[in-house]
Amino acid sequence: MAGNMLVNQHADINKTTSLLEDESKVEFICVSNLFMTPSAKYADIVLPGTTFFERYDIGVPWCFGDYVVFGDKTIDPLYECRDEYDVFAEVADKLGVKEQFTEGRTILDLVKESVKRTREELDPSFPTFEEFREKGVHHFKFDEPLVGFKTQIDDQENNPFETPSGKIELFSKTLWNMNQRQEIPAIAKYISSWEGPEDPLIEKYPLQLISWHYKRRCHSTYDNMPWLEEAAKQEMWLNPKDAEKRGIKDGDRVQVFNERGSLYIDVKVTIRITPGVAGIPQGAWYTPDKTGIDQRGSVNVLTSQRPTPLAKSNPQLTNLVEVKKA
Structure with missing residues (x-):
């Protein structure tokens, strides 16, 4: 729901898609989204969700913060789009548990209850629902700075x-x-990390691939807006020394590859990236051609699913690659 993690934002896209295509492992996939993302293309059923214009909500900043925003519904859902809460409520109804799921409440009821509980349990100065809706935003106030481990x-x-x-x-x-x-x-x-400068694999794939969050999108959100290509092009950064070794010039189309996959992308030759390193901004929509090679520069074609040792978390910024002129 509302995510492109299934394929696009998941490490080692080729391995991931081969798993998803195996119906003995993944029997059924249902996606609810606003756009036909690379992940949605692997769904058996795609449900059209609602935009924030078509539902009530409360917006909070990423990973806490000192303000909240009121999301006011301005229009009814267009065409056959439906809010996921209503979809889940109907599924619960078919299972005979709708009352337990909704407790008789709509999304608007839940927003009102959230405001009420915030006033009662967290901040008595928080505005009422009507005040919050009219103002649109509320900034929390603190008497003293936050001190870690106080x-x-x-x-x-x-x-x-x-x-x-x-x-x-x-x-x-x-x-x-x-x-x-x-x-x-x-x-x-x-x-010493795997696929790092001390890994013997560097003889075959001599460039350390890094990736970053790009200013033109939020993860993969907005990558389907062509106008933003004018603001920030999807391109790979490469140092002039590495480019010269490979006969690559600024603006050239190149192939980037390792044992996990291959992609095509345009190059920005710049001294702003260190020699021995290649950089591809994350979040580009996976767009394979008829041979299965990505044409958009979706970095997760090249990344590994090997988990980190202790936390078993994403290892996506540890990859060795090679680059050649397309």
Whole structure:
């Protein structure tokens, strides 16, 4: 729902799509979105969701913040678009649990309840629903700066850290006991990464590929707007020294590849990126041609699904590649 993670924002697109195409592993995919994203193309059913103009909501900044925004519904959903809450409510109805799911409330009821609970449990100065709707935004006010670990600083004895000793630990006995010291050391130290400058694979793929969030889009959102190409083109950065070695000039079309996949993208030759490094902004919509090679520069064609050792999280910024003129 409302995401392009299934394919586009997931590491190793070729491996991911081969899994999704295997119906013995993935029986059914349903997507609700506003656009036919690369991920939506792999759905058995695509449901047309609603825009923020067509529903009530409360917007909050990414990862907390000091303000909230009222999302006012300005028009009824157009055509056959439906808010996902209403879709889920009907599914719940078919399963005989609609009342348990909705408790008789609409989306507007839930927004009103959120405002009410915020006033009662968090901030008595928060505006009423009517006031919040009229003003459109509310900024929280704080009497003093936020201080990290203030409770532990003020009273360590009664507010220990969540560690075996209750203190900040420079050496972790828990990590030591995992006995994976080559990748998970018990004390902070440098660990040579796979597909890094010390990996023997660098002989075959000599460029370290990095990626970043691009100013023209939010992750993959807005990449389907051609006008934004004028503001910030989807292109790969390459240092002049690396470009000269490969006979590549600024603006050339190149092929970028490793053992996981291959893509085509235009090049920006610039000293703003260090030698030995290639940079492709993340979020471009995966657009394969008839042979399956991406033509848009979707970086996850090249990234690995190998998880990080401790957190088992995304490893997408550790990749070696080679580049040649198309």
